Amino acid sequence: MTPTDSAAARRLRAIERLHALDRAGDPALTALTRVASFVVGGGAAAVHLIDDEVQHRVAATDAPLGEHPREDSMCKLVVDGERRIVCEDATADSRFAYSSFVQGDAPVRFYASTPVRATDGTVVGSLCTWDIEAREIGDEHVRRLEDLAEQVATLLELRQVASELGHAASHDPLTGVLNRTMLDDRLAHAFARRMRRDCDVLVVVVDLDGFKAINDTLGHDTGDVVLKTVASRLQTATRAEDTVARLGGDEFAVVAELQPDSDGESILVARIESGLSEPAEYGGELRPLRASVGAALAEPGDDVRAALARADQAMYARKRERR
Incomplete structure (x- = not known):
């Protein structure tokens, strides 16, 4: 599914409003990815923020932080479709045939990802888990993953509120210089x-x-x-x-x-x-x-x-x- 211009624009504005790309490596976000990995029974987990060109991995367990082309991202399907995806074996799923993540010597097989939504409902990214071993997870595991995605969104919002309050306490509201x-x-x-x-x-x-x-x-x-x-x-x-x-x-x-x-x-x-x-x-x-x-x-x-x-x-x- 191709995102509409309005959905893409809302996502970019929300990412910018939250200064979400500045949260890369945030210890609390990283802790949530560890819990996500535990919930689904192991493997890697990450928080991805996706703009119109790049997938930004801002927190992860058992995976490096960094950027990846949007066109190759598995999570773009979650973000564009604004719905979760749970896949027992991605190598056998035609939806992911385009992605290099499901190719090579150690392809992603198990994949579960759910949208991360800002307070206005805009999908800004995903909380995803993956493994090189195929497996199933139950509905309860999926619900817990969605709970964690809500916590990711809440944390991003709280970080921004704290930043705004700190700025207001230290800066002159008219000129923007320090007070x-x-x-x-x-x-x-x-x-x-x-x-x-x-x-x-x-x-x-x-x-x-x-x-x-x-x-x-x-x-x-x-x-x-x-x-x-x-x-x-x-x-x-x-x-x-x-x-x-x-x-x-x-x-x-x-x-x-x-x-x-x-x-x-x-x-x-x-x-x-x-x-x-x-x-x-x-x-x-x-x-x-x-x-x-x-x-x-x-x-x-x-x-x-x-x-x-x-x-x-x-x-x-x-x-x-x-x-």
């Missing part, structure tokens, strides 16, 4: 690493100039656009290992670990100032962005509050210079 709580945590960890790595910790504070006027004259929706633009430009100007966070309101901060006595501070600050000096489109036209940038290296003995205060003072000094 103040995570900034404090990252800065504290940077202080701890400073002792081991002999590095400097640079704190940069960015404050938007005239932001209240933007909100008052152009509206808060436009102000939100400006904040998102600034966050994006800060991420572009900094390195992947640097921390970009929103302190609140129209203030942002950057934390960077630098080699002592290097020109890393001046380079980073110059990149930030250059990025924020370019006009941005908001309020229906291209307008200037104005921001004051202050940077300070944390001193020995500084805690999080002291380091931020030092950079904050530098930012206000810069703001006074520009008036």
